[in-house]
Amino acid sequence: MDNSKQIISELLEKVITNTENFLGYPVSKDFDYDELMPFLKYPMNNLGDPFINSTYGVNSNEMEKEVIAFFAKLFRAEPNNWWGYVSNGGSEGNLYGLYLARERYPKAMVYYSESTHYSVQKNLHLLNMPCIVIRTQDNGEMDYDDLKESMRNHRNVPAIVLANIGTTMTEAVDDVQQIKRVMKSLAIQHHYVHCDAALGGIINALTEPRPAFDFKDGADSIAISGHKFIGSPIPCGVVVVKKANRDRIAMAVSYIGSSDTTITGSRNGHSPLFLWYALRKLGIEGLKARVAKSRETAEYALTQFRANNIPAWRNPNAITVVIPPQPKVVAAKWQLATEGDLSHVICMPNVTHAQIDDLIQDILNSTEDEPLGSEMYELY
Numbered sequence: 243m244d245n246s247k248q249i250i251s252e253l254l255e256k257v258i259t260n261t262e263n264f265l266g267y268p269v270s271k272d273f274d275y276d277e278l279m280p281f282l283k284y285p286m287n288n289l290g291d292p293f294i295n296s297t298y299g300v301n302s303n304e305m306e307k308e309v310i311a312f313f314a315k316l317f318r319a320e321p322n323n324w325w326g327y328v329s330n331g332g333s334e335g336n337l338y339g340l341y342l343a344r345e346r347y348p349k350a351m352v353y354y355s356e357s358t359h360y361s362v363q364k365n366l367h368l369l370n371m372p373c374i375v376i377r378t379q380d381n382g383e384m385d386y387d388d389l390k391e392s393m394r395n396h397r398n399v400p401a402i403v404l405a406n407i408g409t410t411m412t413e414a415v416d417d418v419q420q421i422k423r424v425m426k427s428l429a430i431q432h433h434y435v436h437c438d439a440a441l442g443g444i445i446n447a448l449t450e451p452r453p454a455f456d457f458k459d460g461a462d463s464i465a466i467s468g469h470k471f472i473g474s475p476i477p478c479g480v481v482v483v484k485k486a487n488r489d490r491i492a493m494a495v496s497y498i499g500s501s502d503t504t505i506t507g508s509r510n511g512h513s514p515l516f517l518w519y520a521l522r523k524l525g526i527e528g529l530k531a532r533v534a535k536s537r538e539t540a541e542y543a544l545t546q547f548r549a550n551n552i553p554a555w556r557n558p559n560a561i562t563v564v565i566p567p568q569p570k571v572v573a574a575k576w577q578l579a580t581e582g583d584l585s586h587v588i589c590m591p592n593v594t595h596a597q598i599d600d601l602i603q604d605i606l607n608s609t610e611d612e613p614l615g616s617e618m619y620e621l622y
């Protein structure tokens with residue numbers, strides 16, 4: 243007897259429930275791509291470089307190029323010196339940025355803060371790049387004095403800095419201009435700055451005054467996640483780099499007669515279509531409205547937590563509200579990620595005041611005093 247129908251419906255039910263109570267991860271769930279459903283019947287594949295037509299015709303390359311152009315402009319890239327692609331997510335975008343950095347400066351030292359996303363260490367390991375972890379300030383932002391001390395000892399080699407534009411736990415934003423000032427003060431002339439802007443790229447680009455993180459501020463590449471602030475049924479991301487740096491690696495493989503400029507060969511052809519569609523529907527104004535809505539909810543959450551004697555804080559402009567680790571039942575129900583003595587609620591555009599109220603009730607009603615500790619967290 244084939245019971246796959248039942249298995250599928252059970253999974254669907256679970257997915258629906260878990261999507262409802264979703265406050266701990268930076269993933270938007272308020273997207274509507276119904277109009278694009280017919281494309282699920284076709285083997286979309288944006289094989290290779292999006293800017294070079296391959297012979298594989300079932301693709302969304304045209305949309306992908308528009309998505310990249312949108313972000314190149316949003317991140318103030320030099321008009322004729324940008325390139326990029328829609329990746330499988332922020333992690334791949336970080337891998338790509340660090341890869342270009344290594345090809346540019348093979349003997350460089352990499353610097354990143356201790357609040358950096360866990361995937362970066364693995365990426366550096368894959369790329370076999372030496373690195374130094376920099377201390378962070380209490381809010382999760384890079385400690386620039388420690389950066390300076392560390393760089394001073396390695397002034398003889400180029401510097402590659404991975405800056406966080408919204409850290410995973412506290413959404414702290416490293417200041418790219420400050421990082422550049424540190425390098426200038428040490429007369430380090432060869433440097434590369436990659437920005438991990440997985441969640442914070444869109445948010446910070448639409449913030450006034452604008453934090454220093456984009457190409458105009460001195461970034462050499464920027465990676466964002468597509469399924470986070472915009473939202474997508476398939477994890478995806480966007481990486482924007484300087485075209486000159488992309489051309490360097492394209493030349494390196496030209497002897498095989500290919501423009502193998504992306505990490506993977508076959509690439510998702512559906513996700514560029516989702517991103518293109520969302521950007522078309524929202525435009526800059528729509529994105530701004532989403533940012534404003536998220537901030538308003540974060541402000542509300544902060545006030546309500548404090549009113550109920552739950553310690554809480556947030557970085558300026560962040561949509562992440564930091565709270566202490568919560569009892570297991572609460573953390574599990576609301577999918578609250580926890581690291582060390584920090585947990586958080588991320589006020590994505592779909593998060594409502596009612597959900598914040600419910601969460602607070604759950605916290606107040608919880609009799610369990612055993613919080614989800616860091617040990618537990620490491621299992622995931």
Ligand SMILES: *Cc1c(COP(=O)(O)O)cnc(C)c1O
Binds near residue numbers: 332408
């Ligand atoms: C989510 C996140 C990543 C990883 O992005 P994926 O899209 O999940 O691969 C990297 N860095 C930061 C700061 C993140 O928040």
